[in-house]
Amino acid sequence: MFLTWVHMQSVQKASALSSRRILKDTEMPPKSVEGFSDWRDVWYRLDEGRGKVSLENLQNRIRPSTNNHQAIPKAVQVLRAADKTGKGYVEYAEFRDYYENELHQGSWERGVLARVALDIQDLTPQPDEEAIFRAWENLVNYVKASPNSLDFKWSWILPREYARDCLLYYVSYRSELVHPSRLSEWLMNAQAVDDLPNRAVIDLLEKCQTTIRRADTNRDGYIEYNEFLRFVRVKHAKFRGATVLRRGALAVLPRNAKSLENRRYIEEYSCWPPPLFMLLITLSEIITFIIYAVDMQLPTTGSGPCPTYSPLVFNPRRRYQAWRFLTYALIHSGWVHLVNNILVQLLLGVLLEMVHSWRIILIYLAGVAAGALANSLYMPSYYLAGASGGVYAVEYAHLSNLILNWSSMEYPLMQLLLILVVMSADLGYAIWDTYSSDVTATGHMAHFGGAVAGVLVGVLVLRNLEVERWEKYCRWISLGLFGALMVCGVLLQILLPMPDYFPDNDWSPMAEDREEWNHQQMWGLPRPG
Incomplete structure (x- = not known):
């Protein structure tokens, strides 16, 4: 990975590096051979920065040219003579004494050292x-x-x-x-x-x-x-x-x-494979909304109307059609309802999917199903539409992610406080909306069911970067709780021992639902019969 980046950076910075190198080289401009009058001028060209010149690596630091092919071996010869103890390198003090005391002014030895010093590559990186x-x-x-x-x-x-x-x-x-x-x-x-x-x-x-x-x-x-x-x-x-x-x-x-x-x-954040589920489910909801907006042949406002005749909507009289416990998420009552849901699920869901990939599908669908079951049990005669169950599941799965990966998260305490503020606001609004009026159009129990599913399924399936022992127990507890709640919800839908709690099943053709809906839109009354 680092070498891949190196290759990209070397291409991008070529011009910048060349100009910078020119700038640095001008700090100590090359001198003519005659200009090397002081031993220090030659030394700081030959030096490797540690007070010594290695004879073994010297040739690797010299620009090869037609003019220095004879100078290089002669320079090595001179430096070997300066290496009195035969260590393989010439130290600072040795070079100074040898240059000043044993090489007379204008000697070929001084000239060849100066020639080689001019050709030093300055250890420029490849x-x-x-x-x-x-x-x-x-x-x-x-x-x-x-x-x-x-x-x-x-x-x-x-x-x-x-x-x-x-x-x-x-x-x-x-x-x-x-x-x-x-x-x-x-x-x-x-x-x-x-x-x-x-x-x-x-x-x-x-x-x-x-x-x-x-x-x-x-x-x-x-x-x-x-x-x-x-x-x-x-x-x-x-x-x-x-x-x-x-x-x-x-x-x-x-x-x-x-x-x-x-x-x-x-x-773990990855754009490949891309977060397809959140994008596809959002696209499906938008397409479904457009299809029914055209099919209803009525002006669509921010708050409705809702095509309750659709075979996708959760219809309390058709609970036997099990697919409705999931497909109701594709239908929305007005563009405000749609926009709110898709904004939240894209904002929170895409980030989660980029780390946890396909696991977000299980969380979203679990939230949708749990929301339908909870709302049906609490408000048995109400229709249900909208992706809020899945949206709340994704939203509260961030709490599970925080629990599992607390030590790996940035600002975990701040995220926890933010989630608690959102939970408090949701709960406060649900209580106010429920008891401030006789009838509410918001399925708060669907929100609650989705949130519970998001936390439990999130703990169960989200990736845990560092698994601790207590987290294993936490996952088993989450699996048991979610399984028990879902099984109880399904059994109560079928076997609830309370006569007339749920509306009677409607076994008529689904086309009649559309006729009744049209009649209500036109006259504001249920269809006779």
């Missing part, structure tokens, strides 16, 4: 690692901006007169040493980390927890750029999309709350 280097650059800047006692102090090992601020730009960053704990701290707190792919940050955080010591391949207790480069490179992962959504989710997280658990939860 195209496939430019984005990784940008991340490393930001990490180094973060460490320098917030000093810590664990940070490496170059003053401990470098001569007093050694000026690291004279190093070339890329050499300076590549030579930095970062303590492993600072890498974890940067991933958790730095704002620039949010620009990295969330999957890449998760991989790095997980590695920091388990394999961070392996990154320090030379076992010096610190991570340098080459070690960081190997550490962050991971295999290509399938691009899952939802980048903008995840970026937005990160934006609302407090800086100290962007933990590995939170990022894992955000990573």
Whole structure:
């Protein structure tokens, strides 16, 4: 995943990097061979940032050209002569003494070192690692901006007169040493980390927890750029999309709350496969509304009329037609009723489906069915239309999600308070609407049934990122409660021992329902007979 992002970023930033590189190179412009009059000018071109020049890697840092193919081996020859102890590298003090005391002014040795110093590549990152280097650059800047006692102090090992601020730009960053704990701290707190792919940050955080010591391949207790480069490179992962959504989710997280658990939860947001169910059910409700608005041949207002003759509406006299306990959700009484429901289910349902995928279907349908059963038992002679049962199930499934994934959620306490406020407002309005008038057109029991189903089924089926023991018991309890309530609701519909509680079943052809509806719309009275 990180390498996929690297490839994209290297293309996008090509022009910006080229202009930036020119700017940085001008800080220490190349000099002519004659211009290298001081040993420091040559040293800071050859140096690797740690007070030594490695003879083994020198040729990898030089731009190959027709003019330097002889100079390179001669320069290595000169540096080997400066390496008095045969360590394989020339230290700061050695180079200074050798250059000043043993190489006379105008010697070919000084000339060849100057020639090679001009061709140093400045350790410019390769195209496939430019984005990784940008991340490393930001990490180094973060460490320098917030000093810590664990940070490496170059003053401990470098001569007093050694000026690291004279190093070339890329050499300076590549030579930095970062303590492993600072890498974890940067991933958790730095704002620039949010620009990295969330999957890449998760991989790095997980590695920091388990394999961070392996990154320090030379076992010096610190991570340098080459070690960081190997550490962050991971295999290509399938691009899952939802980048903008995840970026937005990160934006609302407090800086100290962007933990590995939170990022894992955000990573579950996926646009592929897309949240089809919530989109399809919303589209179905809109199409159904348009069809019946045309079929009724009456002006459709915000509050009606409702096509109660439809075979989709829950008709208390046709309870034996079991499909109505689900299909009533497709019918709405006026465009205000429709718009309210689809806005809520899209706003809350899509976010839930992007994490929990097909499980949202079970929650929605359970809420619709439970809403019909509850409303039929409480108001046995009332028609029922609208997706409110499913909408409330989706809405209150967020409470289940909060219970299951409390430690992985952003602002969990705030979300809980918001849900409690909504629950209190719903309950207060239901009580007021029920007792302030003799007749209410709102199926509050359908809302209540959907909400209960949303909580119980949500606890049962929603994804739990970190399963704890008590949550297993909670799921079994939810399964038992929901199963018992649904079985009781169905049995009471069939076997309730209260004569005349439900209206008599209407076994007439459904076409007569339309005739009766037309008669009521025209005369305001039931159809005779």
